[in-house]
Amino acid sequence: MSVSADDRATETGNTAETGKTTAIAEEQAYVTGLYAALDAERELVARRLEDSLRAVDDGEPQAQAERETATATYSDRMAQLKTVEQGLCFGRLDFTADRLAAGDVESPLYIGRLGLFDEADDYRPLLIDWRAPVARPFYLATAASPDGVRRRRHLRTLTRRVVGVDDEVLDLGEDGDSDHLGLAGEAALLSALERRRTGEMSDIVATIQAEQDRIIRADMGGVLVVQGGPGTGKTAVALHRAAYLLYTHRRQLTTRGVLVVGPNSTFLRYIGQVLPSLGETGVLLATVGELLPGLEAVGTDTPETAEVKGRIVMADVLARAVRDRQTVPDDVLPIEVEDGDGLTLDRRTCEQAREKARATLKPHNAARRVFVDTLLDALAEQAVARLESSVLDDVPEIPLTGDEADDGVLLDERDHATIRQELAEDRAVLAALHELWPKLTPQELLADVLTDAGRLASATDGLLPDGDRDGLLRSPGSWWTPGDVPLLDELAELLGEDDTEARQRRERREREQRAYAEGVLHVLEQDDEILDEDQIRVRDVLDAEMIAERQEASSNLTAAQRAAKDRTWTFGHVIVDEAQELSAMDWRTLMRRCPSRSMTLVGDVSQTGSRGGTSSWGEVLSPYVGDRWRLRELTVNYRTPAEVMEVAAGVLAAIDPELRAPQSVRDTGVRPWQSCADRSDPAATLGSVVDGELAEVDGGTVAVVVPEALVDVTFDSVEAAADRVSVLTVGRAKGLEFDSVVVLAPDEIIAESPRGPNDLYVALTRATQRLGIVHTGPVPAALEPAVSGAETTR
Numbered sequence: 001m002s003v004s005a006d007d008r009a010t011e012t013g014n015t016a017e018t019g020k021t022t023a024i025a026e027e028q029a030y031v032t033g034l035y036a037a038l039d040a041e042r043e044l045v046a047r048r049l050e051d052s053l054r055a056v057d058d059g060e061p062q063a064q065a066e067r068e069t070a071t072a073t074y075s076d077r078m079a080q081l082k083t084v085e086q087g088l089c090f091g092r093l094d095f096t097a098d099r100l101a102a103g104d105v106e107s108p109l110y111i112g113r114l115g116l117f118d119e120a121d122d123y124r125p126l127l128i129d130w131r132a133p134v135a136r137p138f139y140l141a142t143a144a145s146p147d148g149v150r151r152r153r154h155l156r157t158l159t160r161r162v163v164g165v166d167d168e169v170l171d172l173g174e175d176g177d178s179d180h181l182g183l184a185g186e187a188a189l190l191s192a193l194e195r196r197r198t199g200e201m202s203d204i205v206a207t208i209q210a211e212q213d214r215i216i217r218a219d220m221g222g223v224l225v226v227q228g229g230p231g232t233g234k235t236a237v238a239l240h241r242a243a244y245l246l247y248t249h250r251r252q253l254t255t256r257g258v259l260v261v262g263p264n265s266t267f268l269r270y271i272g273q274v275l276p277s278l279g280e281t282g283v284l285l286a287t288v289g290e291l292l293p294g295l296e297a298v299g300t301d302t303p304e305t306a307e308v309k310g311r312i313v314m315a316d317v318l319a320r321a322v323r324d325r326q327t328v329p330d331d332v333l334p335i336e337v338e339d340g341d342g343l344t345l346d347r348r349t350c351e352q353a354r355e356k357a358r359a360t361l362k363p364h365n366a367a368r369r370v371f372v373d374t375l376l377d378a379l380a381e382q383a384v385a386r387l388e389s390s391v392l393d394d395v396p397e398i399p400l401t402g403d404e405a406d407d408g409v410l411l412d413e414r415d416h417a418t419i420r421q422e423l424a425e426d427r428a429v430l431a432a433l434h435e436l437w438p439k440l441t442p443q444e445l446l447a448d449v450l451t452d453a454g455r456l457a458s459a460t461d462g463l464l465p466d467g468d469r470d471g472l473l474r475s476p477g478s479w480w481t482p483g484d485v486p487l488l489d490e491l492a493e494l495l496g497e498d499d500t501e502a503r504q505r506r507e508r509r510e511r512e513q514r515a516y517a518e519g520v521l522h523v524l525e526q527d528d529e530i531l532d533e534d535q536i537r538v539r540d541v542l543d544a545e546m547i548a549e550r551q552e553a554s555s556n557l558t559a560a561q562r563a564a565k566d567r568t569w570t571f572g573h574v575i576v577d578e579a580q581e582l583s584a585m586d587w588r589t590l591m592r593r594c595p596s597r598s599m600t601l602v603g604d605v606s607q608t609g610s611r612g613g614t615s616s617w618g619e620v621l622s623p624y625v626g627d628r629w630r631l632r633e634l635t636v637n638y639r640t641p642a643e644v645m646e647v648a649a650g651v652l653a654a655i656d657p658e659l660r661a662p663q664s665v666r667d668t669g670v671r672p673w674q675s676c677a678d679r680s681d682p683a684a685t686l687g688s689v690v691d692g693e694l695a696e697v698d699g700g701t702v703a704v705v706v707p708e709a710l711v712d713v714t715f716d717s718v719e720a721a722a723d724r725v726s727v728l729t730v731g732r733a734k735g736l737e738f739d740s741v742v743v744l745a746p747d748e749i750i751a752e753s754p755r756g757p758n759d760l761y762v763a764l765t766r767a768t769q770r771l772g773i774v775h776t777g778p779v780p781a782a783l784e785p786a787v788s789g790a791e792t793t794r
């Protein structure tokens with residue numbers, strides 16, 4: 001009997017289907033077991049947590065320390081167990097016989113969102129946390145370099161049901177003719193990329209690619225810059241790196257915390273769920289504008305003013321503004337003290353006091369003490385001399401006895417001290433000292449400088465051109481803007497906060513914790529003495545510092561929560577997304593938060609939109625780390641289909657012919673479309689355009705990216721479609737993605753900013769499925785080749 005090619009294909013297809021069904025059933029049995037283990041673990045942890053919360057405090061330090069540590073550990077574990085319900089297990093590795101013979105792994109290994117172990121079977125691993133070193137081949141093994149992996153399997157689950165498996169056979173020599181489930185290495189990735197966007201970013205833990213994995217697991221120390229074009233997964237990588245570092249350096253990072261900085265609140269909302277979905281909640285997400293506790297920077301600057309505020313020279317301007325407030329009288333300053341004759345402070349005395357105070361190199365408010373003390377001494381001396389001479393003038397001449405000398409001194413040290421004290425409390429003296437060297441808060445000083453043309457002129461003289469200076473001037477009572485925050489932070493350093501009380505409180509708490517930790521060690525050591533001499537002693541593995549840190553970490557607030565309330569907090573690691581947008585003053589603020597320079601900076605210098613942003617990582621970093629930073633690049637675009645990227649690539653080439661757009665991982669067969677609208681009434685076109693796109697993406701998201709000048713009119717025309725449609729400027733759209741993107745008036749987007757072409761590039765690369773361009777003016781040259789290939793209407 002002859003079998004045709006078609007018959008053979010059908011037969012092979014049927015075999016594959018049957019294989020898949022069997023595999024799904026097999027995996028379902030295992031996954032059901034994992035969920036049972038998860039439920040059991042949840043119950044166990046809930047019980048232990050309850051026990052440790054209920055335990056009665058017997059006052060013993062050891063018991064108390066153990067209870068607090070247990071409560072914190074069980075609470076964390078419980079939170080983690082709650083977050084892993086969806087997609088608990090997503091992968092499986094089967095190893096080759098040779099690798100198994102080496103004895104360092106067991107086959108199969110199941111990979112998931114957290115580690116689960118079988119307590120009854122000597123803690124045999126049931127599920128491996130994706131961050132564990134042994135899980136690494138799941139992300140890195142390739143057919144060329146299989147690392148002992150015979151087969152990598154992706155499991156797709158819906159709630160607790162296994163709905164699909166995708167296999168990749170890596171060891172073809174041995175298993176090339178396996179069950180023909182298909183060499184579907186990309187299948188899981190593509191299905192993840194095809195899904196409709198919801199407006200919130202999802203984790204990519206099941207489909208991290210090798211170039212991303214290498215960045216996620218890179219060493220924590222030093223500055224790592226991740227440069228990559230749009231959609232290459234920089235944000236995803238940055239967030240998974242945070243989760244990986246927290247897993248690998250748990251102790252250090254739980255104490256000091258991790259800061260993730262994003263460009264704006266819309267973006268932070270977009271990425272806000274990723275880390276919690278990975279079981280990590282101890283991370284502070286903030287914009288630079290949110291880094292001053294208690295200050296809400298809700299105002300806005302024009303792009304030009306924001307750029308000026310971001311210049312590094314502003315540090316000198318502010319230093320000058322502070323020195324301007326350390327004044328001396330032109331000649332003599334009269335002071336009408338209560339109950340006494342007038343005193344004076346002359347210019348020379350004040351200059352000497354000022355030099356002495358400045359020579360301490362302390363911040364303004366701390367150095368003020370020296371200035372004030374010196375002038376009070378001078379005033380007291382003057383008052384004493386006055387008093388003595390007036391007393392002597394009034395007293396009749398009394399002949400001196402043999403052992404008395406006429407030194408004119410009537411008052412002793414105690415009298416001096418009393419007089420000095422009275423002067424220190426005298427309102428006129430206080431007013432004069434305040435006038436000469438006021439105690440200042442950053443807010444007071446910055447508000448003064450920005451609203452007083454005279455002060456501003458003095459602070460900026462020779463540092464800023466007149467036009468730039470005038471742009472800074474604003475009316476009193478204006479809101480603080482994000483651009484003010486680095487200036488306020490700089491001033492907080494220059495002025496020095498009067499944090500004596502807070503510092504004393506902190507030191508007292510640290511002393512108490514250390515003493516308490518010493519107590520715990522003492523108790524443990526007593527137990528230790530009973531043990532065999534050869535055993536490790538407690539102090540070899542624990543020290544008071546470590547216990548104190550743990551106790552601090554297990555207090556009710558997480559490091560992130562404590563950090564959010566403390567301007568001077570320094571983080572264990574700082575991650576900056578869209579890092580190309582930060583100004584020089586933003587960088588100063590961030591570097592203060594991370595003296596260890598353990599940082600991951602992700603961005604794309606081709607997407608820089610803000611005027612104060614950078615086009616060179618070296619320039620940004622050299623003041624802080626010289627050339628001691630590492631660069632990694634991401635080259636594959638996971639977001640934008642090839643058809644859309646072709647249009648964007650034309651714009652990139654117009655920015656710089658040397659630049660290469662990242663390569664899209666998929667195409668959709670849908671070409672971008674374009675149409676024209678009347679500039680005076682774009683609403684007439686947009687309403688139907690948006691409706692059409694909403695229908696095309698069938699439940700997905702649509703964004704209309706517009707020039708600033710068209711925000712309002714666009715908003716009005718698409719308001720009806722509300723929650724699935726966003727109207728955004730490029731600045732707001734940065735870092736986000738939508739199933740369909742309509743770019744309105746690209747010529748105006750380009751014209752609006754000196755970095756207009758970059759902005760257009762960003763706008764065009766937000767789409768995961770579809771792109772449309774609506775022209776209201778001339779077609780920009782960079783879009784002409786693309787336009788000729790695009791559909792002309794939608």
Ligand SMILES: Nc1ncnc2c1ncn2[C@@H]1O[C@H](COP(=O)(O)OP(=O)(O)OP(=O)(O)O)[C@@H](O)[C@H]1O
Pocket residue numbers: 189192193202203204207208209212228229230231232233234235236237604607638639734735736737765
């Ligand atoms: N390995 C992956 N598996 C699945 N999805 C991925 C993967 N890598 C990236 N993605 C998805 O690709 C999209 C783009 O990722 P992301 O936003 O991190 O890119 P980006 O480089 O930060 O982009 P941009 O520079 O435009 O802000 C996201 O939807 C992300 O979830």
